[in-house]
Amino acid sequence: MDLRDELRVDERLARRGFRFTPQRQQVYAVLLQQRDHPTAERVFIRAKRKMPEISMATVYNCLDALVKCEVARLVALERGAARFCPNMRPHGHFYCTVCERVFDVDLPAAPGIALPPGCRVERYELAIHGRCAACAPARPGRRGKRRSG
Amino acid sequence: MDLRDELRVDERLARRGFRFTPQRQQVYAVLLQQRDHPTAERVFIRAKRKMPEISMATVYNCLDALVKCEVARLVALERGAARFCPNMRPHGHFYCTVCERVFDVDLPAAPGIALPPGCRVERYELAIHGRCAACAPARPGRRGKRRSG
DNA sequence: TGTCTGGGTTAGAATTGTTCCAAGTATTGA
DNA sequence: TCAATACTTGGAACAATTCTAACCCAGACA
Ligand SMILES: [Mn+2]
Ligand SMILES: [Mn+2]
Ligand SMILES: [Zn+2]
Ligand SMILES: [Zn+2]
Numbered sequence: 001m002d003l004r005d006e007l008r009v010d011e012r013l014a015r016r017g018f019r020f021t022p023q024r025q026q027v028y029a030v031l032l033q034q035r036d037h038p039t040a041e042r043v044f045i046r047a048k049r050k051m052p053e054i055s056m057a058t059v060y061n062c063l064d065a066l067v068k069c070e071v072a073r074l075v076a077l078e079r080g081a082a083r084f085c086p087n088m089r090p091h092g093h094f095y096c097t098v099c100e101r102v103f104d105v106d107l108p109a110a111p112g113i114a115l116p117p118g119c120r121v122e123r124y125e126l127a128i129h130g131r132c133a134a135c136a137p138a139r140p141g142r143r144g145k146r147r148s149g
Numbered sequence: 150m151d152l153r154d155e156l157r158v159d160e161r162l163a164r165r166g167f168r169f170t171p172q173r174q175q176v177y178a179v180l181l182q183q184r185d186h187p188t189a190e191r192v193f194i195r196a197k198r199k200m201p202e203i204s205m206a207t208v209y210n211c212l213d214a215l216v217k218c219e220v221a222r223l224v225a226l227e228r229g230a231a232r233f234c235p236n237m238r239p240h241g242h243f244y245c246t247v248c249e250r251v252f253d254v255d256l257p258a259a260p261g262i263a264l265p266p267g268c269r270v271e272r273y274e275l276a277i278h279g280r281c282a283a284c285a286p287a288r289p290g291r292r293g294k295r296r297s298g
Numbered sequence: 299t300g301t302c303t304g305g306g307t308t309a310g311a312a313t314t315g316t317t318c319c320a321a322g323t324a325t326t327g328a
Numbered sequence: 329t330c331a332a333t334a335c336t337t338g339g340a341a342c343a344a345t346t347c348t349a350a351c352c353c354a355g356a357c358a
Contacts, residue, residue, distance in 0.1 A: 019354090021306065040344080055308050060345070076228050079316080081344060094264055103265045108257075113275075115243055116252045118282025126262075127274040133267025168325075170335065189315080204337050209316070228345080230315060 012069045026051045027062035031072055031086040037093070037102035039081035077102065077127050092126030098135035161218045175200045176211035180221055180235040186242070186251035188230035226251065226276050241275030247284035 009028060010020045018024075030038070030046045038046065044059045063084055066072040075083045077095045087104055094103040107126060115121070158177060159169045167173075179187070179195045187195065193208045212233055215221040224232045226244045236253055243252040256275060264270070 017305080019305070023307075053308085057309075057346085058307055061306075074228075076225065079225050079231055082228055092262065094268055096268075097271060103268075105262055105264055108261050112257050113241065113254055113277070115254055115277065116281065118285055119243055119245075119252075119277075119279055120285045121277055121279040122246060123278050125274075125276040125278060127276075128262070128264065128268075128270055129272050129274065130268055130270040132265065136267055136269045166334080168334065170324090172336075202337085206317085206338075207336055210335080 009066075009069075009071050012071055013065065016069055018065045018069060021062075023047075023051065023054055023058050024062045024065060026054065027059060028066060028071065028086070031066070031084055035086065037075055037083040037085050039083055041081065043084060075102070076125075090124070092124070092128065094128045094130065094132070096132035096135055097129050098131050101132055103132065158215075158218075158220050161220055162214065165218055167214045167218060170211075172196075172200065172203055172207050173211045173214060175203065176208060177215060177220065177235070180215070180233055184235065184253075186224055186232040186234050188232055190230065192233065224251070225274075239273075241273075241277065243277045243279065243281070245281035245284055246278050247280050250281055252281065 013020050013024070026047050027043060030043050034046070040056070040059055040063060043063065044054070044056050047054050047059060063072065063074070066086075067074050067084075070088060071086070073085045073088065075085050075093060077083065077093060083102060085104070090107055091104045092107050094105050096102075105126070105128065107124060162169050162173070175196050176192060179192050183195070189205070189208055189212060192212065193203070193205050196203050196208060212221065212223075215235075216223050216233075219237060220235070222234045222237065224234050224242060226232060226242060232251060234253070239256055240253045241256050243254050245251075254275075254277065256273065
């Protein structure tokens with residue numbers, strides 16, 4: 001984890017009356033360490049390696065604080081568990097329907113979409129569903145590695 | 150409901166071994182009647198007006214059949230209840246974060262997104278979050294009409 | 299120093315949205 | 329007419345998330 005990043009996170013939390021507790025540091029470190037868009041449960045499993053006492057409730061609380069302070073993004077790709085991403089640059093996601101891995105993709109510079117009149121855009125959520133390189137050749141069933149951590 | 154549409158639906162279901170039962174007709178009619186991207190529960194409430202015996206399990210079953218036969222789309226905009234849409238032309242969605250209404254928007258002709266190499270796209274899901282015309286002027290809290298059905 | 303205050307952590311209960319199940323019903327086609 | 333198959337139903341089960349109540353802890357302040 002980059003020290004400058006951590007300092008920024010610290011003050012971003014403080015600005016909203018949140019503390020950068022050891023649990024929140026650990027949850028944030030987990031997000032930075034393996035940027036594979038883990039679910040809350042996967043974050044929980046990884047965070048427990050260095051902090052065995054941490055609870056699921058705390059993981060949800062920490063992720064919520066990080067998302068509220070714009071230090072992490074919640075990514076809702078399908079129904080089912082939300083995923084989390086510490087990349088705060090605007091970007092979309094490629095979701096492999098076979099191995100369920102998620103990849104960041106850049107958004108097009110000029111979306112050029114005609115909105116209903118009077119609408120104000122807050123953010124774009126682009127999800128591209130398909131097959132990643134590892135899974136593209138297969139036809140049905142599942143391929144590629146899943147649940148690696 | 151357009152008769153030609155209904156006939157097409159009938160055969161689309163039949164092709165997959167599904168029947169266009171009175172319940173499925175009713176659920177489909179509800180989707181066509183008020184194209185506001187209702188949740189399963191809202192479909193249930195509306196369907197009960199003409200078919201008081203219908204159950205939630207059947208509404209889920211019917212929506213599932215319609216989605217499988219490509220007669221309706223499941224739209225997963227946020228965490229929480231999925232929404233359903235009978236518009237099968239490719240389109241994205243504008244989601245008002247205040248009143249929670251959903252509007253169809255046309256997709257740009259050429260998205261022009263650089264994907265991870267080797268990826269095969271199945272479909273795009275574009276969701277634009279923001280404020281609709283009715284809710285744009287407001288700052289915090291909620292405005293606009295909600296849950297009208 | 300003692301204690302007040304407010305956020306934080308925890309386990310477990312509750313809630314939400316969805317899927318599954320078992321039993322009975324309806325439709326189809328030999 | 330009979331068997332196979334699909335369908336509907338209420339309720340149980342389930343998964344993801346949120347809520348609750350008890351305790352913890354750091355910093356403010358008397
Ligand atoms: Mn991402
Ligand atoms: Mn739509
Ligand atoms: Zn894959
Ligand atoms: Zn609105």
